[in-house]
Amino acid sequence: KQEVTQIPAALSVPEGENLVLNCSFTDSAIYNLQWFRQDPGKGLTSLLLIQSSQREQTSGRLNASLDKSSGRSTLYIAASQPGDSATYLCAVKTSYDKVIFGPGTSLSVIP
């Protein structure tokens, strides 16, 4: 059974710092991995998707990497801003349609 974990559960950093969020999954047989952002009281917004054949994806200040063999992914946020404060969730697609989520990392960027 696929399990997804995220470390740390919460993170507080001063504005301008670079930071890394971690995601681990137990079964390397995945189709893709997605990073999502969730603001309080809102739905989830997809940030980056890495297919199983890819190693990383970049969008602006965000960079996500994938090491399928070790069951790990990282989300790197450069030059953090207060607007980055949110919960970040990773999710793996384990079959044609099934997507399993991690518990999320709550990020606070302090001005």
Next chain:
Amino acid sequence: DAGVIQSPRHEVTEMGQEVTLRCKPISGHNSLFWYRQTMMRGLELLIYFNNNVPIDDSGMPEDRFSAKMPNASFSTLKIQPSEPRDSAVYFCASSRGQAPNEKLFFGSGTQLSVL
């Protein structure tokens, strides 16, 4: 595109009442998912449909929960009878297909409170 549309945004009901949550996926998307989010258990997949057919309902907690997708543009999640432990945020999500590069798009959720 308007995105995934869910209704109602908030639902407050009394224990024992029937609750129906609604979802309109993004036009052209053929996969639809129902998730439940709580502080204790995070995001749990309840059921998903492909081309209007339920594929996996193993996440549905018990027989009080049922879901339907009568056509490509509408799905419902029904709880009958509702219980206080069903209180959670229920999300609907859709994707265009089963290819590895297809993203998942979420609605804004329905906040359900069962008193």
